[in-house]
Amino acid sequence: MGKSRKIFVLDTSVIIYDYDAIVNFADNDVAIPITVLEELDNFKKGNDSKNFAAREFTRFIDVASGSSSLKKWIPIGGPEKGLFSIVMPHATQIDAEEIFGRDKNDHKILNCAIFLKEKFPKRKVILVTKDINLRIKAKSIEIVAEDYETGKMTDDVLEESSTPTGRAVINNIDAALIDKLYENNSVSAEGIISAKAKHNHFYVLKNGKKSVLSFYEKDTNTFERIEKVSAYGIAPRNSEQTFALHAILNPKIKLVTIQGVAGTGKTLLSLAGALQQRRDFHQIYLARPIVPLSNKDIGYLPGDIKSKLNPYMEPLWDNLKLIKTQFGQQDKEYKAIEEMVNNEKLVVTPLAYIRGRSLSNIFFIIDEAQNLTPHEIKTIISRAGENTKIIFTGDVYQIDTPYLDRLSNGLSYLIDKVKGHPLYAHIALEKGERSELANLANEFL
Numbered sequence: 001m002g003k004s005r006k007i008f009v010l011d012t013s014v015i016i017y018d019y020d021a022i023v024n025f026a027d028n029d030v031a032i033p034i035t036v037l038e039e040l041d042n043f044k045k046g047n048d049s050k051n052f053a054a055r056e057f058t059r060f061i062d063v064a065s066g067s068s069s070l071k072k073w074i075p076i077g078g079p080e081k082g083l084f085s086i087v088m089p090h091a092t093q094i095d096a097e098e099i100f101g102r103d104k105n106d107h108k109i110l111n112c113a114i115f116l117k118e119k120f121p122k123r124k125v126i127l128v129t130k131d132i133n134l135r136i137k138a139k140s141i142e143i144v145a146e147d148y149e150t151g152k153m154t155d156d157v158l159e160e161s162s163t164p165t166g167r168a169v170i171n172n173i174d175a176a177l178i179d180k181l182y183e184n185n186s187v188s189a190e191g192i193i194s195a196k197a198k199h200n201h202f203y204v205l206k207n208g209k210k211s212v213l214s215f216y217e218k219d220t221n222t223f224e225r226i227e228k229v230s231a232y233g234i235a236p237r238n239s240e241q242t243f244a245l246h247a248i249l250n251p252k253i254k255l256v257t258i259q260g261v262a263g264t265g266k267t268l269l270s271l272a273g274a275l276q277q278r279r280d281f282h283q284i285y286l287a288r289p290i291v292p293l294s295n296k297d298i299g300y301l302p303g304d305i306k307s308k309l310n311p312y313m314e315p316l317w318d319n320l321k322l323i324k325t326q327f328g329q330q331d332k333e334y335k336a337i338e339e340m341v342n343n344e345k346l347v348v349t350p351l352a353y354i355r356g357r358s359l360s361n362i363f364f365i366i367d368e369a370q371n372l373t374p375h376e377i378k379t380i381i382s383r384a385g386e387n388t389k390i391i392f393t394g395d396v397y398q399i400d401t402p403y404l405d406r407l408s409n410g411l412s413y414l415i416d417k418v419k420g421h422p423l424y425a426h427i428a429l430e431k432g433e434r435s436e437l438a439n440l441a442n443e444f445l
Contacts, residue, residue, distance in 0.1 A: 005029055005082055007120060009113045011106075011129035012039045013403045014148045018375050019053040021128075022060065022076060022084060024150045029073065029082040032061070033112035035105045037086065047352040048290070049376050061086075090115045094141055106134050113143045130403030151374035152408040164259075164415055166426040167202040167243055175207045182212060185225045189216060192223075200253060200425040202226070202243040213239055215246060218422070232333065233326030234272035237433045241265055247425035248273030248391060251280070255381065257369075257415050258393045260429030266393035267367050268319045274363040274391075275323065278340065281387065282361035286316050287351040288368045289376075289401075316348045316367060351380075360385030369411040370394035371401040377410035 006028040014021050015036065022030050043054035061070070064084070068074050073083035089111065096110035110127070117125040127138045127145040138145035170192065181187045189197070199218045204211055214223040228235070228242050231249065236242040241264075247256045248270055258266045267286075274284045290312050320337065327334040340346035351366065366372075366380065369392040377392070384390060394411045406412060418424045 004123075006124045006126055007031055007116055009033065009087075009109070009116060009125065009127045010036065011109055011127065011131060011134060012036045013130035013134075014128050015040065015057045016043070016050045016053050017130050017148060017373050017403055017408075018150060019056040019060070020375070021148060021150065022057070023078075023081060025082065027080055027082045030076065030084040031087045031112065031116055032084060033087050033109045034089070035108040035112070037061075039105060049352070049373070053375075087112045087116065092118060096137070096141060099141065100137060106131070106137070109134070110138060110141070110143065113138065114141070117143065130408075147408075151413055164419060164426055165428040165430075166200075167204070167240060167428070169204045169206060171206050173205045173207050175210055178205055178207055178210055178212050181205070181214065181223060181225050186217075186222050189221050189223050198420040199422045200247070202246070202427065204239055213242055215243075231269070231272040231276040232323055234268060234323060236269070237265075238431050240427060240429050240431065241269060241433070244269050244427045244429060245273055247427060249276065250425070252423075253425045254384070254389050254423045255418065255421075256389075256391045256424070257411065257418075257426045258391065258429060259396060259411065259415065259426070260393075261395050261398070261432065263432040264429035265433050266429060267316065267365070268322060270365045270391045270393055271316075271319050272323055274365060275337065275346075277363060278336070278345070281363040281389070283344070284340070284346045284363045284365070285354065286320075286346070286348045286365045286367065287354055288312065288316060288366065289351045289371045312350065313348055320346075320348070354380075357383070358385060359383045359388045359390075361387045363389050363391075365391045365393065368394050368400075369414075370396045370399050370406075370409045371404065372410035373404065374408075374410045374413035377414050 007030075008025050008028055009031045010021060018024070022032075037058070040054040040058055043050050044058065045051060064077060065074050070086035071088065073085045076082055076084050089108065092111055092114045094114050096107045096114060100107045100110070113125055113127045124144065127135070127143055128148050129135055129138075129145065130148055135145040135147070173192070177187055193203075193216070197216055197218065199216075201216045203214045203216060203223065205214055205223065213226040213228075215226050216222075217224055226242060226246050229245070229249075231245055236245050244258055244265075247253050258270065260266050271286060274281075274286075278284065324334055324337055337346070351372075364380075364384075369377070371394070381390060392411055392414060396406045396409060396412045399405060399409055401409075415426055419426065
């Protein structure tokens with residue numbers, strides 16, 4: 001073990017967030033407290049992402065260790081990687097359990113970091129955890145503690161003033177150009193925007209009171225006019241909703257992210273757009289991650305599995321009901337929705353139930369995507385087969401999952417990493433359209 005290499009002590013929260021974390025510390029060494037393996041053992045059964053992460057990580061440890069003792073320092077794998085070891089409890093000069101209490105595994109993990117710091121005084125020992133409280137406790141006893149930064153955006157990426165919107169307003173456009181765009185539906189963007197303009201960006205071109213909604217085609221360097229169209233009875237109520245629906249309905253765009261607070265129409269527009277294109281796909285999946293109430297597993301809720309999941313899925317059904325109310329019960333559109341649900345052509349389901357499914361010929365809407373990790377986002381997209389379109393909706397400022405924040409959640413990660421790709425479009429919805437009362441809550445409370 002090189003004296004210059006750091007020793008990173010991983011908390012359970014890091015492995016649940018990214019089960020590949022152990023390979024992301026360059027040539028430094030990684031210590032896994034035995035307490036972490038015990039906690040992962042409790043998570044190994046189930047279909048949630050944390051259960052999958054626990055199983056994948058323990059498989060890695062088993063394969064990488066081979067016939068070696070886990071108390072030894074074992075190569076992580078690869079010429080530029082360090083070593084890892086499972087660290088057992090040891091007596092230390094400072095006892096975190098004596099200071100903070102013996103009722104929490106976090107304090108055992110702290111003792112592991114203390115032990116390594118005492119054993120290797122010339123090396124920097126760093127506790128890595130997504131748990132803010134654990135980081136604070138570590139620092140209070142002079143243990144260096146850091147957040148796990150892989151997959152986390154830098155602070156300036158999602159500042160309020162620079163949050164990606166996917167749209168812009170260009171003022172003082174030549175009125176003749178606006179007239180030409182209305183007439184021909186397409187005009188050259190030469191001299192109006194820079195060569196660095198991104199694929200699939202949306203623009204409002206304005207000259208005084210005259211304006212036009214447009215979409216930038218980078219391959220041809222042109223503005224394409226956007227008309228306000230309805231989708232399955234749902235009409236956009238403002239320009240940003242018009243842009244979002246255009247991206248949802250555009251067959252050239254296979255991946256869409258829609259960011260916005262509650263009531264801006266993210267899920268409603270996505271579902272309406274999916275129904276409008278129902279003949280182009282074999283199935284429509286509408287899914288969301290389950291964030292247990294008060295971080296308790298859903299098993300404590302009464303009833304069968306359907307009863308347990310209903311509270312989580314109800315917001316998705318509400319959007320479907322709203323679309324159905326645009327039609328009478330005898331209308332073919334109303335009957336088509338009923339038939340799709342009954343024949344499982346339209347499926348509302350927890351995201352965990354999608355794992356392992358083939359995503360060919362699927363229109364896939366993932367709601368509340370801000371509650372996913374970057375690794376979960378990648379897993380979903382990597383399963384996309386032929387003729388699949390994926391819509392991620394969410395609000396990066398309203399996160400319910402422990403250990404995620406507005407910079408480390410999967411939706412923020414996706415928006416930052418994929419921007420400018422020709423298959424991708426992003427739009428931020430800011431104006432609430434649910435009701436004046438909902439707008440009041442978003443603005444003042």
